[in-house]
Amino acid sequence: MSKLFVWVNDSLIPSDEANVNIADLAVQRGYGIFDFFKTIDGKPVFLEDHLDRLFRSAVLMRLELKQSRDEIKVRIKRLIERNNLNDSGIKVILTGGFSSDGFNIAEPNLIISQQAFQIPRSMSEKGISILTHEYQRQFSDAKTLDYLQAIWLQPILKEKKADDVLYYSDGMIRECPRANIFIVTKDQKVLTPESGMLKGVTRKQVLEISADAYETETRDISMEEFRNAKEVFITSTTKNILPVVQVDGHVIADGKPGEVSRALALEYNRIIYPS
Amino acid sequence: MSKLFVWVNDSLIPSDEANVNIADLAVQRGYGIFDFFKTIDGKPVFLEDHLDRLFRSAVLMRLELKQSRDEIKVRIKRLIERNNLNDSGIKVILTGGFSSDGFNIAEPNLIISQQAFQIPRSMSEKGISILTHEYQRQFSDAKTLDYLQAIWLQPILKEKKADDVLYYSDGMIRECPRANIFIVTKDQKVLTPESGMLKGVTRKQVLEISADAYETETRDISMEEFRNAKEVFITSTTKNILPVVQVDGHVIADGKPGEVSRALALEYNRIIYPS
Numbered sequence: 001m002s003k004l005f006v007w008v009n010d011s012l013i014p015s016d017e018a019n020v021n022i023a024d025l026a027v028q029r030g031y032g033i034f035d036f037f038k039t040i041d042g043k044p045v046f047l048e049d050h051l052d053r054l055f056r057s058a059v060l061m062r063l064e065l066k067q068s069r070d071e072i073k074v075r076i077k078r079l080i081e082r083n084n085l086n087d088s089g090i091k092v093i094l095t096g097g098f099s100s101d102g103f104n105i106a107e108p109n110l111i112i113s114q115q116a117f118q119i120p121r122s123m124s125e126k127g128i129s130i131l132t133h134e135y136q137r138q139f140s141d142a143k144t145l146d147y148l149q150a151i152w153l154q155p156i157l158k159e160k161k162a163d164d165v166l167y168y169s170d171g172m173i174r175e176c177p178r179a180n181i182f183i184v185t186k187d188q189k190v191l192t193p194e195s196g197m198l199k200g201v202t203r204k205q206v207l208e209i210s211a212d213a214y215e216t217e218t219r220d221i222s223m224e225e226f227r228n229a230k231e232v233f234i235t236s237t238t239k240n241i242l243p244v245v246q247v248d249g250h251v252i253a254d255g256k257p258g259e260v261s262r263a264l265a266l267e268y269n270r271i272i273y274p275s
Numbered sequence: 276m277s278k279l280f281v282w283v284n285d286s287l288i289p290s291d292e293a294n295v296n297i298a299d300l301a302v303q304r305g306y307g308i309f310d311f312f313k314t315i316d317g318k319p320v321f322l323e324d325h326l327d328r329l330f331r332s333a334v335l336m337r338l339e340l341k342q343s344r345d346e347i348k349v350r351i352k353r354l355i356e357r358n359n360l361n362d363s364g365i366k367v368i369l370t371g372g373f374s375s376d377g378f379n380i381a382e383p384n385l386i387i388s389q390q391a392f393q394i395p396r397s398m399s400e401k402g403i404s405i406l407t408h409e410y411q412r413q414f415s416d417a418k419t420l421d422y423l424q425a426i427w428l429q430p431i432l433k434e435k436k437a438d439d440v441l442y443y444s445d446g447m448i449r450e451c452p453r454a455n456i457f458i459v460t461k462d463q464k465v466l467t468p469e470s471g472m473l474k475g476v477t478r479k480q481v482l483e484i485s486a487d488a489y490e491t492e493t494r495d496i497s498m499e500e501f502r503n504a505k506e507v508f509i510t511s512t513t514k515n516i517l518p519v520v521q522v523d524g525h526v527i528a529d530g531k532p533g534e535v536s537r538a539l540a541l542e543y544n545r546i547i548y549p550s
Binding site for chain 2: 006008015016018019020021022023024025026027028029030031032061062093095096103104105111113135138139144145146147148149150151152154155
């Protein structure tokens with residue numbers, strides 16, 4: 001396989017040469033933001049939404065991008081051409097930069113990398129199992145580099161044979177580390193949390209699809225309401241719509257992906273995959 | 276000034292060549308730990324305590340150091356010899372490493388860097404002003420790379436002309452981002468929080484000194500008790516004992532460093548500075 005290229009600021013370089021100096025605030029203080037989108041057949045999916053969020057995260061975390069939106073789009077285009085991957089994930093990281101005192105934000109370093117990556121083009125027939133964990137992500141409106149909790153939990157998920165974790169705080173469900181959560185209530189309402197979580201791009205699309213067919217609402221959801229859900233699924237760039245069939249060892253409904261999840265997944269796939 | 280050298284894993288290299296690949300979990304996910312100690316007249320101060328904490332942070336955050344304690348000490352010694360700085364700060368960072376999937380901890384990268392750095396050898400006669408801010412640091416027993424909140428707050432501190440911030444949570448004071456907090460009560464007790472904060476090396480020394488002369492206790496301290504303190508000071512590797520004379524715009528006692536703070540600072544300096 002040919003070597004993948006990466007943008008580090010203004011240079012498009014082979015990934016094994018894609019370095020940042022240790023003085024960067026990301027290495028020194030874990031400070032930075034990012035966004036991540038996929039390409040299908042060489043085309044970015046929902047790029048404008050992801051760039052909207054990238055710029056929003058940057059503002060929230062006080063990072064001043066030197067590059068314009070158009071400039072970033074040009075780099076993404078050139079990256080896709082150079083690496084020549086059809087289905088991929090592209091990550092845009094904005095670090096805290098080279099701070100003179102190691103504590104104040106400097107000019108961000110902009111890193112754009114790509115990896116081959118493909119999701120099965122039909123929804124999982126099996127569904128996943130998740131664990132709940134009490135945790136509130138800081139600066140939850142921003143897609144920051146802070147994944148301490150999620151990465152720390154990985155060995156526990158493996159040990160308990162769970163596929164993912166769902167954070168809750170103040171008795172309300174919030175988000176998975178890299179996905180949003182939806183429930184379908186017994187009276188067929190589609191709900192997803194509104195606060196204390198990142199507003200996902202897939203979440204936004206699924207909300208639009210859902211509103212066409214079901215009573216759909218964004219509002220905070222208690223753990224109790226969550227435990228009584230008829231269906232649960234998560235949404236993300238890397239997972240599309242993925243049904244959850246088990247929570248903390250308890251099987252949801254009959255333990256199979258529910259009909260609303262299936263219908264939404266079919267419709268979502270119709271949008272993102274060329275026919 | 277000659278160029279400073281840095282250890283990146285097994286290589287002692289000039290700081291401008293001290294890079295990590297962007298695949299490191301520190302850059303990708305802000306994952307890592309560190310410790311920081313000073314040298315005075317070319318000698319590390321409380322090195323064993325700092326190494327104890329480094330290893331403790333590593334265990335807490337599931338990072339498996341390949342290097343032994345002795346190996347790290349040899350590298351620190353060689354770094355001090357190479358850079359030839361008398362008074363300095365030395366930082367040992369342990370990153371999440373090059374994760375194959377970008378989400379599971381790998382073999383940590385070990386970075387040891389040094390910077391010239393000197394604290395005035397007598398206690399500040401002026402004291403500092405601080406702001407309080409509600410926040411609970413995650414994994415507070417470990418010295419992680421997570422300084423999102425502290426760095427984000429810097430512009431606010433500048434705007435409000437404050438020198439530092441004190442975190443509180445659940446109505447209890449916890450810590451400053453890079454220092455521990457102490458209070459002296461009206462009946463001359465010396466207190467410092469016990470939970471929800473990092474246990475500082477300077478804090479430990481100050482507790483020992485204090486116990487010889489005052490009733491001294493580690494226990495959680497409410498905001499109310501804090502607001503009624505007769506004296507307040509913070510402790511850290513870079514600050515030694517630094518009196519706080521103003522909190523959220525309110526002057527403490529007569530607005531000058533108190534007598535207990537002064538006495539402890541004198542004694543502390545006697546320990547760390549050669550006569």
